[in-house]
Amino acid sequence: MGSFSIWHWLIVLVVVIAIFGTKKLRNVGSDLGAAVKGFKDGMKDGSTADPAAPPQQVTASKANDPNTVDVDAKHKS
Numbered sequence: 521m522g523s524f525s526i527w528h529w530l531i532v533l534v535v536v537i538a539i540f541g542t543k544k545l546r547n548v549g550s551d552l553g554a555a556v557k558g559f560k561d562g563m564k565d566g567s568t569a570d571p572a573a574p575p576q577q578v579t580a581s582k583a584n585d586p587n588t589v590d591v592d593a594k595h596k597s
Contacts, residue, residue, distance in 0.1 A: 537545065 540548075
């Protein structure tokens with residue numbers, strides 16, 4: 521009673537295929553595989569970075585970029 525036999529799983533598989541169809545299940549499987557592959561590639565790329573290197577800082581002058589917003593500016597009252 522605690523575990524299902526192979527016949528239970530086959531019946532569940534037939535019901536799932538009948539409800540969703542094989543095309544939709546194939547798309548879900550390929551999407552899941554692509555997500556896992558992307559996750560593995562992301563983990564692989566993240567491990568090659570040098571953890572001792574400090575993050576890059578922007579040192580350009582604020583006057584050169586007209587889109588720069590000064591977050592320390594005080595509002596006029």
